[in-house]
Amino acid sequence: MRVKVRAHDYEITTERLLLRPMTVADMDAVWKWVSDERVARYMVYPTYTDKEKLREWLSSIEKFNGEYNFGYVRLSDNELIGSGSIGPSSTKEGFWGFGYNFRYDCWKLGYATEAAKAMIDFAKREFGITHFCSSHVEPNLASGHVMEKCGLHFVGYGECEKLDGTCKSRSMEYEGIL
Secondary structure, eight states: OEEEEETTEEEEEOSSEEEEOOOGGGHHHHHHHHTOHHHHTTSSSOOOOOHHHHHHHHHHHTSOOSOEEEEEEETTTTEEEEEEEEEEOSSSTTOEEEEEEEOGGGTTSSHHHHHHHHHHHHHHHHHOOOEEEEEEETTOHHHHHHHHHTTOEEEEEEEEEOTTSSOEEEEEEEEEEO
């Protein structure tokens, strides 16, 4: 794995993916998964129905705020197929949290595990982080398997709410010292 880091301009290359910053220019590719209810039902964001809201979000993550946001580009065809982030946890002191999401047609192909491991390795190598946490809505057990493959273990249940407050659901919480 190769890592290039300059302030918040970073790239990580894995066997099948390039993890790199996203920009507003990625809007059409990102729209493919954020507007898909099959993906959004497991995420904290509601299903996007307005491209202007997506533009606002992409603009906001172009400015570094302490969280490393990545777009996941498939190396075989140079397509942006997902996104994720890693950074200091807002809920668990001393831990870094991470998350990920992919286009529906890219599920169950190992990309989430590959991207999550790369983000964890990045945080360990660049910042000496050893404590990690993540969570998923309870029905999304595949995401729990990704977290376990990354070395985290289930520690209990919590609650997840969509950013717009429309839906609350039970979450499964994971953590690990890696």
